[in-house]
Amino acid sequence: MDPELIYLDNAATTFPKPPGVLEAMMARYRQIGVSPGRGSYDRAAEAEGVLHQAREKLARFFGAPDPDRVIFTANATDSLNLVLSGLLQPGDHVVTTRLEHNSVLRPLHHLQQRLGISCSLVPFSGEGFIDPDDVAAAIRPETRLVVVNHASNVLGTVQPVGDVGGICAARRIALLVDASQSAGKVPVDMAAMKAYAVAFTGHKSLYGPTGIGGLVLHPELEIAPTRFGGTGIESSSRVHTPRYPHRLEAGTHNLMGIIGLILGMDYLMGRGLAAVHGRETVLTERLRAGLSEIRGVELYGPTAASNRVAVLSVNIQGAAPEDVGAILDGDFNIAVRVGLHCAPLVHEALGTARRGAVRFSLGCFNTEADIDRAVAAMALIAGQHS
Ligand SMILES: Cc1ncc(COP(=O)(O)O)c(C=O)c1O
Structure with missing residues (x-):
């Protein structure tokens, strides 16, 4: 450098x-870089174990009840697309904010055009904060989802997501939090936020490499798969498995990225x-x-x-x-x-x-x-x- x-x-x-992360990532991949969960030999089991431990660590980190509802994706954009496309139906209404990144605004625009969903955009104050009462006021009978950017990538403001989560929970509406800029900086606790889904990316403040991200889901939120393919289980069936996490993960995992993400998080947690x-x-x-x-x-x-x-x-x-x-x-x-x-x-x-x-x-x-x-x-x- x-x-x-x-x-x-x-x-x-x-x-x-962080120092040593890239080297340790390479060393570990050299040892166990086989296809996780697909083979019956020891190394495949070891690689699968890495995935499982990573899901457990991420579930703890994000205050999520079930490690099997930790889904590996390519990045936050991928996670956000997965929730929006896998959840929304024609006629649904979404409440979101003017603080959102294009990785929320563009999939929503696409679904507006394609499915006829509708969206309301909540404003933010001169200092860069949304008012949870504005979210409450924007909710309609057909509102299916509220999407909030936890920390703004332009203004740095951390939104009152806990208050928004309380409003959503009282109305039994799912809250999706975009934690791209907050994960690794401030606590992102699903239970405290009453969030039903948290999208994160590995390469920003979690100090992992690019190409790895994830989605953490509440067990009560069902997301339909948007991609179908090999999972290493139920291979004789033409139907993609409904079981989590494989339901939302098709194809071979980014094992190297997952190893790097965990190493980056370990460094961060070591420093506090x-x-x-x-x-x-x-x-x-x-x-x-x-x-x-x-x-x-x-x-x-x-x-x-x-x-x-x-x-x-x-x-x-x-x-x-x-x-x-x-x-x-x-x-x-x-x-x-x-x-x-x-x-x-x-x-x-x-x-x-x-x-x-x-x-x-x-x-x-x-x-x-x-x-x-x-x-x-x-x-x-x-x-x-x-
Ligand atoms: C607020 C916010 N959301 C989503 C993203 C997308 O993250 P990624 O490019 O890792 O998918 C970013 C990236 O800058 C972001 O700042």
């Missing part, structure tokens, strides 16, 4: 991965979720304070440090975000993400739908020195554009 690179694009994917989040919060506050001192820098999102993750979006007056990103990269070796961050409705509400913004997102390896260099670079860029 370039020792001078300041990587502040951890909301896209965390980089680097709360300790990592606390440190990132301090650094985010340092960044916010530094940037707010610079004339011409506009900051978006909450002013308080509570109920947020380490994501901060800004603009420099008179400068296109893509130019700021290019200068940060080219002149200062600082990696950030510019544009709409796959969340066009958030930018619509911020008044940045056309130009987007510059997003800084921190990970567990960032330091005070990284933040100070980023602030100094932004001060120089803002000075050139004033």
Whole structure:
């Protein structure tokens, strides 16, 4: 890795991965990299054991009652598509929010066109929080599902999902939480949130590799399979098994990704979720304070440090975000993400739908020195554009 690179694009994917994770992943795969659950030999059983232990660990991590309802997918997008396509029927209504990522907005749009479902979009406040009462007000008799982004990938705000879950539970409506930006940063407890489904991705704050994600389901929520194929069980039947987790997992698993995900989570839990989040919060506050001192820098999102993750979006007056990103990269070796961050409705509400913004997102390896260099670079860029 370039020792001078300041990587502040951890909301896209965390980089680097923790020390030793990639090496341990390779070593383990070298030992047991056979097809899990398909063969009767010892190594296949060992590989299947890895999957089972991973499901148990993830069930504990997400406060889920049944490890067999932990479904492996490619990423959060895959998980979200699985729930939306496997649950919604023609005529169903969905309540969701203007904070959602395209991985919720686009499948819903597709199902609107294809099945004739309808959607209501709940707004968020100037600070970036939804009001659970707005969710309650949007619910109709035909509402089948509520979908909420737990932590915004543009504003960093952590939504009051527990209150939303209470509202949904009282009306017997399922809540799907998109935990892409929260899992690994703040507790994501299905029971506490009264969530029926949690979609997560492995490569962000769980510190695993790309290509692995998952879906955690409440035992009372039945999702129809959207893909059919080999599972290693009931092979003589032409009908895909209705049994979980195989019901929603067709084809050979991403064993290497699952091994890496567990190693990444072990690293994170070794350091302590709360300790990592606390440190990132301090650094985010340092960044916010530094940037707010610079004339011409506009900051978006909450002013308080509570109920947020380490994501901060800004603009420099008179400068296109893509130019700021290019200068940060080219002149200062600082990696950030510019544009709409796959969340066009958030930018619509911020008044940045056309130009987007510059997003800084921190990970567990960032330091005070990284933040100070980023602030100094932004001060120089803002000075050139004033
Ligand atoms: C809020 C949110 N949801 C969903 C996703 C999709 O995650 P993935 O690309 O891993 O499927 C992202 C990724 O940036 C995200 O920030």
